[in-house]
Amino acid sequence: MKQRVAAIVGGGVIGGGWAARFLLNGWDVRVFDPDPQAQRKIGEVLDNARRSLPGLSDAPLPPEGRLSFHDDLAEAVRDAIWIQESVPERLDLKLKVYKEIQGACDVSAILGSSTSGFKPSELQQGSARPGQIVVTHPFNPVYLLPLIELVTTGANQAGLIDRAQDLLRGLGLFPLHVKKEIDAHIADRFLEAVWREALWLIRDGIATTEEVDEAIRMGFGIRWAQMGLFETYRVAGGEAGMRHFMAQFGPALKWPWTKLMDVPEFTEDLVDRIAEQSDAQSGKHSIRALERIRDGNLVGMMRALKARDWGAGAVLNGQDRRLKAGTPLAGDIDALEDPGRPILTLARAVPLDWTDYNGHMNEAKYLEAFAAATDRFMELIGCDAEYIAGGGSYFTAETHIRHLDEVNAGARIEVRTQMLLGSGKKLHLFHEMHAGDRLLATGEHFLLHVDLETRKPCPPSDRIEAAMARIAQARAGLPLPEGAGASIRGPS
CATH class of the missing domain: 3.10.129.10 (Hotdog Thioesterase)
Structure with a gap:
């Protein structure tokens, strides 16, 4: 079988995670990023990925692909079957990059964007081949977390969507096909709601950054990791189920518990307060150390889910079955x-x-x-x-x-x-x-x-x-x- 090639355009935290996910699953990876530090940064991400990702599989991964860095965008994307764009969140920049990519890439290549906010229709505007462009929004760290929000429009043919899903599953990912586009897709809209409320709690002096994080990780964060929102609340409804839960807690939605429609003003005082509290909470660890702590915790939780073939663990078991076939x-x-x-x-x-x-x-x-x-x-x-x-x-x-x-x-x-x-x-x-x-x-x-x-x-x-x-x-x-x-x- 011809060696598969992925091009990574933008080698920051997300682009580096994509590079690791492709590389450790046997793809050759070409990286384009004008940042002179890109090779060092991606190398550090790869070190963490090599330590953690292979251990999620109870089957042998394919031999690691070949990684190369390119100064010329056209050279990086030529003959690639998957091109992942992770440049900064500026629409004008993305459209300029797509024009250059489509002038050099194969017409059958899939061009995925890591954007967390833009809709695919916005990315497709003015494009030579709009049907080639989709949103493939990942979650950090890309090399461990399986969710990819695959957002498409009517310009994307069914064959390309099916091929994108198959290729993503082959990387051990879970492509969630979002068929109706909306700003920020699905998952980030939840994160935005929690983020807004957390900012109010800190601004009003009710909680510190550490107390907010403890409330999440000691309680509902663990529940959400294995059952999500609605299934968790279904269980909370007892034997009567979801209808009982809605009847019991629905009226509470009319109470002024949250401030989701408003965002506190980002004053210097609020930014300083959050930064100081965050330093006190986590400053004793470097960012790379925090990444390794995070990765170890994620692997442990996902392997526990794997033993029960549940949630993200079921995705990992499916990937193991694919890896074992033909080995x-x-x-x-x-x-x-x-x-x-x-x-x-x-x-x-x-x-x-x-x-x-x-x-x-x-x-x-x-x-x-x-x-x-x-x-x-x-x-x-x-x-x-x-x-x-x-x-x-x-x-x-x-x-x-x-x-x-x-x-x-x-x-x-x-x-x-x-x-x-x-x-x-x-x-x-x-x-x-x-x-x-x-x-x-x-x-x-x-x-x-x-x-x-x-x-x-x-x-x-x-x-x-x-x-x-x-x-x-x-x-x-x-x-x-x-x-x-x-x-x-x-x-x-």
């Missing part, structure tokens, strides 16, 4: 060219929540990784979910792990597995974990096949026996791998 981990034992060689049973990145206070992977997570590799090997020989549902499985009787080297968050690891013994009810596996050429750890597992009804050892199915016999025949005469048999006796 070397797909297939079964019959698909292996040489089953006597170590078999790739795990390929993934180390997530942030696998690291400990020393900054490297926690010893318990080595066991988790080796357990996942054992599960994958069981699937390869036929002990899959359907087989287990039928009443047979393997139970681990002994485990021995050697910790040989450390590995940090974001590092891509692989586990390769050898079957030292597979006969009757016994299964003896030896795993090696690598990060590139470095051997990080070995894990040795001895398992017994068990009847799940009697909970006693018993022989496996003929299919599993045949698969193990094929591997044993391919391994015949090979020595034990280094480190095997020291704590769990090797087969004689």
